[in-house]
Amino acid sequence: MAKTIAVVNQKGGVGKTTTAVNLTAALHDLGVRVLLCDFDPQANASSGLGVDKRKIKHSVYDVIINDVPAKDAIVHTPYGDVLPSSADLAGAAVELIGAEHREHQLEKALKKVEQFYDVIFIDCPPSLEMLTLNGLCAADSILVPVQCEYFALEGLSDLMSTLRMVKRKINPRLEIFAVALTMYDGRTNFCAQVAEEVRRHFPGKVFSTVIPRNIRLAEAPSHGIPVTAYDRSSRGSQAYKAMAEEFKAKL
Numbered sequence: 001m002a003k004t005i006a007v008v009n010q011k012g013g014v015g016k017t018t019t020a021v022n023l024t025a026a027l028h029d030l031g032v033r034v035l036l037c038d039f040d041p042q043a044n045a046s047s048g049l050g051v052d053k054r055k056i057k058h059s060v061y062d063v064i065i066n067d068v069p070a071k072d073a074i075v076h077t078p079y080g081d082v083l084p085s086s087a088d089l090a091g092a093a094v095e096l097i098g099a100e101h102r103e104h105q106l107e108k109a110l111k112k113v114e115q116f117y118d119v120i121f122i123d124c125p126p127s128l129e130m131l132t133l134n135g136l137c138a139a140d141s142i143l144v145p146v147q148c149e150y151f152a153l154e155g156l157s158d159l160m161s162t163l164r165m166v167k168r169k170i171n172p173r174l175e176i177f178a179v180a181l182t183m184y185d186g187r188t189n190f191c192a193q194v195a196e197e198v199r200r201h202f203p204g205k206v207f208s209t210v211i212p213r214n215i216r217l218a219e220a221p222s223h224g225i226p227v228t229a230y231d232r233s234s235r236g237s238q239a240y241k242a243m244a245e246e247f248k249a250k251l
Contacts, residue, residue, distance in 0.1 A: 002035070002114040003251060005121055005177050006139035010162075011155040012126035014147040015182030018217060020123040021048035022236075023143075025226035026244030028080035032251075033118045035074065038085035039106065039135050045123040046084035049077050050224045059086035064105040064134070065095055070113045079226050081117075093130035102130070103170055107138035118251065128162050136166045141177035146198055148184050148191040148210075156201070176205050178250065180243065184210040209243040212236065 007020040017040065024036040038045040039060060043053050053059075058073035060083050075082045096102040110120060121143075124135040136142070142163065146152050167174045179202045185191045199206045211217075214236035220227040227237045 002033075002117040002120045003141070003177075004110060004114065004139045005119065006124050006132075006135040006142045007121055007145065008124045008132060008135065008142050008159065009144055009146070009155065010126055010128045010132070010159055011147075011152060014126075014152060015145045015180075015211060016126065017044045017048065017123055018221075019143070019145045019180055019182060019211070019240075020045050020121050021221075022217075022226045022228060022240040023244055023247060024049065024121055025079040025228045026240045027119060027247060029228060029241075030244055030248055032248060033116065034080040035083060035113065035117045035120045036080055037083040037106070037110065037120060037122045039089070039122050039131055040085055040125045041087055041090035041131075042125075043085035043087070043089075044221065046075075046082055047224055048221045048226065049079050049082050051075050051077065051082050051084045052224075053084065053086060056084050056086070059084050059088065060106075060109075061086055061088040061092055063109045065092055070109045074113065079229065089131070096130055096134075103133050103137045106134040110138050128158065132162075133166065133170075136163070136174060137171045139171075140173050141175045143177050143180060145180045145182045146194075147182050148194045150190075150194065153194065153197060156198075176202065178247070179206045181206065181210040184212050186212070207243050207246050209239055209246055211239045211243070214239075 024034050058068045062068040122135040124132045216231040216234035217236035220230040
């Protein structure tokens with residue numbers, strides 16, 4: 001049975017989708033059976049793994065709204081499997097309002113395919129609303145990318161409050177799997193201070209590997225491939241490979 005992990009942070013621009021895409025690819029290279037469920041209407045995770053959104057027959061929107069089986073929407077790529085997103089997903093939160101068990105639609109869909117995977121990542125939108133709530137209800141744990149800057153620490157308290165609420169009222173099995181430090185600049189003392197503070201708040205949960213600021217990480221999505229395929233020798237690629245090794249050891 002798959003370990004289902006929601007990649008979540010309500011603050012945008014922290015490397016959430018970059019982490020979901022590149023961990024998927026790096027784990028796939030290690031022989032782990034991975035599915036990345038793109039649950040963000042921007043669909044950046046889909047294109048980041050080479051999925052052409054204009055050519056897909058079904059998306060995760062069709063899965064949760066139109067009862068299309070998840071297996072019929074999954075796209076197989078050289079970097080791992082993808083349950084792609086589309087712009088239609090932006091309206092799903094409204095459409096789900098009247099649905100029975102509305103918070104559990106994604107969970108119900110993923111249950112049908114979890115036997116085929118070791119890990120299922122859910123790339124959640126950068127907000128705390130119905131789509132993210134569906135992601136948190138479908139997951140057994142969360143992975144939190146944290147940018148090494150002051151405002152990232154401020155946003156963590158809101159996320160932890162939401163996590164406690166979901167765990168108390170809807171999904172009691174939800175736990176923190178790991179915290180990933182992203183956009184790390186080793187030239188600044190402040191980055192090191194933020195990293196130390198995050199480790200103090202989440203003892204034993206923070207990956208020892210940090211993801212550096214790296215131009216190759218920024219360039220790879222424009223080519224529709226993860227950084228592990230775009231430039232295997234880059235610092236960004238090496239960091240995600242190391243993080244994938246840590247991740248696999250925690251499974």
